[in-house]
Amino acid sequence: MAGMPIKTAVTPQPVHVGVATVTVTGVTDGLGELLAGVHVQVEGDMAHPGMAPVFADAPETQPGVYTAHLNFNMPGDWVVLTHIRLAKANKDVLTGALRTAWTLRVEKNKKPIKKKRAI
Numbered sequence: 478m479a480g481m482p483i484k485t486a487v488t489p490q491p492v493h494v495g496v497a498t499v500t501v502t503g504v505t506d507g508l509g510e511l512l513a514g515v516h517v518q519v520e521g522d523m524a525h526p527g528m529a530p531v532f533a534d535a536p537e538t539q540p541g542v543y544t545a546h547l548n549f550n551m552p553g554d555w556v557v558l559t560h561i562r563l564a565k566a567n568k569d570v571l572t573g574a575l576r577t578a579w580t581l582r583v584e585k586n587k588k589p590i591k592k593k594r595a596i
């Protein structure tokens with residue numbers, strides 16, 4: 478797997494105090510295919526201590542394009558972090574999990590039932 482070629486862009490440039498648009502692209506399966514069920518959030522942190530971070534959800538506004546409106550509420554140095562949460566499972570993962578559970582159940586069913594002892 479080649480990894481995700483994630484890109485984050487902030488507009489307008491130069492960035493000024495106030496709401497800016499943060500665009501995240503390149504969330505793929507590593508082979509170039511877009512992923513479904515992805516949740517993207519961006520976080521803005523100031524370099525100096527004592528500032529609460531700002532967050533914004535980035536819904537998918539076009540296929541593979543996630544757009545957030547982040548409020549840079551103070552002049553200074555900001556760091557933008559991108560949080561990407563992938564869908565928890567896909568068909569292959571679920572199929573494998575169900576097959577494993579089925580196999581374990583069948584094996585357990587072959588064992589004799591132990592009667593619980595009354596206390």
Ligand SMILES: [Cu+2]
Nearest residue numbers: 523528551553
């Ligand atoms: Cu600040």
